Amino acid sequence: MSRAKNRKGPALATLTIHGARDAHRPGDPVVEPLVQSVNHLQALGTGDGLKYTRYGNTPNAERLQKRLALLEGAEASLVLSSGMGATACALLALLRPGDHLLSSQYIYGGTHRLFLEEFAAMGIEVTLVDPFEPRSFRKRMRKETRAVFVESPVNPTCRVIDLRPISYLTKTEGLALVVDSTFASPVNFRPIEHGADVVIHSATKYLNGHHDVLAGVVAGTQAYIDEVLQKEMLWGQTPDPFALWLLERGLKTLAVRVERANATAMAIAEWASARKEIKRVHYPGLATHEDHAVASEILDGFGGMLGLELAGGGKAAERFLRRLRLVTHAPSLGGVDTLVSEPRYTSHAKMTSAERARIGIPDGFLRISTGLEDLDDLLADLEQALK
Ligand SMILES: Cc1ncc(COP(=O)(O)O)c(C=O)c1O
Incomplete structure (x- = not known):
């Protein structure tokens, strides 16, 4: 089980500890240090390379984000300050007022409220459908539909949604398939291998695993993650370095x-x-x-x-x-x-x-x-x- 099915390269258990780690030299600490500083020295005469905690580019963030992307088989990932922050920013990077989202009706209560209260107030309409009747996604699709959202396994009923027919639809119709994979963790399921475009986690749960960090993850293509980063920066959804350091520690096990x-x-x-x-x-x-x-x-x-x-x-x-x-x-x-x-x-x-x-x-x-x-x-x- 430790080597996930269909994976090439180092097994998942190895990646959780060594993925994206800098090459070690004699004298380096085995545990990557916590860099709590919010700001970093800046080069003169240029804005390039500006480091600031809210920009998601401080040392603890960058290493962890690369590691999480490797675990999900994604090009890139971003760690946000909560699972809800991850879901909100992931979808705000895909949807504009007037757009339509198709969502599984079996979703976490907070996500349900985000869609039906907050997104509705922003002019983003969400239709809830039964994911166990895959034709229902096609039936409820509109010309404004931009994305499909599912959570699997489902909280709290543990139902497991087959992504294959849904991803067939999203690929043929040019929609983004977004999957909240919190219940599975990448050890049990990696949605991108089954046709998803975007993976979301409440890292508060398995990824950290010690009941002491609130965080979220979004993984996808680099171009898409750059869009999510804009939302994270402007809506202020970036975690503190200490939360990132704890998350990196929890992830190793x-x-x-x-x-x-x-x-x-x-x-x-x-x-x-x-x-x-x-x-x-x-x-x-x-x-x-x-x-x-x-x-x-x-x-x-x-x-x-x-x-x-x-x-x-x-x-x-x-x-x-x-x-x-x-x-x-x-x-x-x-x-x-x-x-x-x-x-x-x-x-x-x-x-x-x-x-x-x-x-x-x-x-x-x-x-x-x-x-x-x-x-x-x-x-x-x-x-x-x-x-
Ligand atoms: C499936 C799922 N997604 C998202 C969230 C939200 O995560 P957070 O509490 O880290 O914001 C939860 C929280 O319980 C969850 O169970």
């Missing part, structure tokens, strides 16, 4: 963290499938999952995220959460601590109960992000909370 999270999630999914108190388990690694065939074809790992629906609904979920001792009740995902959250109070809190139910998130749905704790300890905690 990405492959082992994700492989372990994948294995733990699979084991918890199997345990949960055998429990009568759990009505439904949402995990694409299970042969019974509706997207198992697609997931097996396009993913290198089924992920560290799973959803549980307790038979007793919302009340049973609350009782279960109150009894947990080790698994931590907190929002966010993709870090070393195993977390559980209720999307109705976190990522999808702004939707009504009926709206959530329509996209597969009934009240009482629990989202688990597996961390790095011992599996037996985690299973024991889940078991005692269920009793």
Whole structure:
């Protein structure tokens, strides 16, 4: 699993540590230094080479951006100050007032609000479609349509979208295909290999992996990333060097963290499938999952995220959460601590109960992000909370 399928050159685990690193000379530090300075000395008589933190070109930013591009198989990438900043700037670089965006209806709650509230107010219309019915993208396309946005695997239901028919449409119609790949991380999925033009991550999650950095990533062609950089600079979405340094540190263990999270999630999914108190388990690694065939074809790992629906609904979920001792009740995902959250109070809190139910998130749905704790300890905690 550490060498991703179809890759040439160094494996992903090697790139997370050495990708785009400067050649080392005797006496150099093994860990790249943190350069916290916001500004840098400037050459006289020219504006060339001006370095400033907000321009995304300071030493900690440049190395990390090249490394992340290598991981995604993209020409270039940009690190922004949050996943939302990444999504906003990525799309603002593609869309103008009057343009139309086709988006999967299964997207993170913050992205949903960005599209339907902020973009709508800017004159950018967004149509939500069912990505599991690929013809629906073509049916809802207009002459103003510029891009298609999907999130896969989907937060929090872990459904896996087959990009191949969608990228066939975007390529033939000249649209940009933008994929939020936060749940997968490049260890499990690299959308560009499946026809995407732009990849977005909330680096707050797996890429950093330690619950202590807020950041986002956009990857794509160099020409496109130059456009995103203009948005980042002008909308002030650039992270601080310390966040970048921490992100670079967290990234070095990405492959082992994700492989372990994948294995733990699979084991918890199997345990949960055998429990009568759990009505439904949402995990694409299970042969019974509706997207198992697609997931097996396009993913290198089924992920560290799973959803549980307790038979007793919302009340049973609350009782279960109150009894947990080790698994931590907190929002966010993709870090070393195993977390559980209720999307109705976190990522999808702004939707009504009926709206959530329509996209597969009934009240009482629990989202688990597996961390790095011992599996037996985690299973024991889940078991005692269920009793
Ligand atoms: C799939 C997905 N995309 C984007 C975001 C936004 O990321 P951030 O919180 O880093 O702004 C999140 C946050 O939970 C997410 O789950």
